[in-house]
Amino acid sequence: MNNFFYRLQSAAARLMYGRNGVDQLGWALLALYLLLRAAGGLIRVPALRAGFGLLSFAAVVLALWRVFSRDLAKRRAENARFLRRWYPVRTLFRDARARRADRAHKYVKCSCGAWCRVPRGVGKVELMCPRCGEKRIVKT
Ligand SMILES: [Zn+2]
Incomplete structure (x- = not known):
């Protein structure tokens, strides 16, 4: 059984070798997917609901495509562009939370x-x- 898991693990490692994997932009796309799915679940208008479904599907496809992509230079540049925009937003949220926590x-x-x-x-x-x-x- 141990051998089986070892082989599974090394097969996964071989599959992922030289590929981008999950970076911060990957997690963000996954979060976007979940958000769109949740939002779509609340919508009663069928056409709008289908639109959200399509967008969430596109987000997850893009996320998976980036995970298995071999063009590391381009994926890293994308991730860096994303982080340059995301970090200031994250700082705003963190500061607001710290202010609330400070009684x-x-x-x-x-x-x-x-x-x-x-x-x-x-x-x-x-x-x-x-x-x-x-x-x-x-x-x-
Ligand atoms: Zn002032």
């Missing part, structure tokens, strides 16, 4: 776009934005 501070967004942090429970304070210097009164 000790209140976060105030300034008109210049900067986030200002004030300790909670100190009453009314005057806050000066460290980026643009704008002052405002904040209730903590």
Whole structure:
């Protein structure tokens, strides 16, 4: 039995040798597939539902095609382009989660776009934005 699994494993390794495999763009396409499937499940209009089904199918086909692709240079360039767009978005999400998790501070967004942090429970304070210097009164 062990031998069987060993052979299965080495067969898989041979199959994947020199191929792109699953990169971050691959995971993103898979997530897109699941999202489109879930969205399609909620839609009552048959034509629209079919459209979502087709798009989700296209996403999974593209994902699989990229996994088995042998043109590593092109696939890596695609993945890099994807990451350049994705990382700033991910940072926004991570920062928002960190602000929510921080119960000790209140976060105030300034008109210049900067986030200002004030300790909670100190009453009314005057806050000066460290980026643009704008002052405002904040209730903590
Ligand atoms: Zn500011």
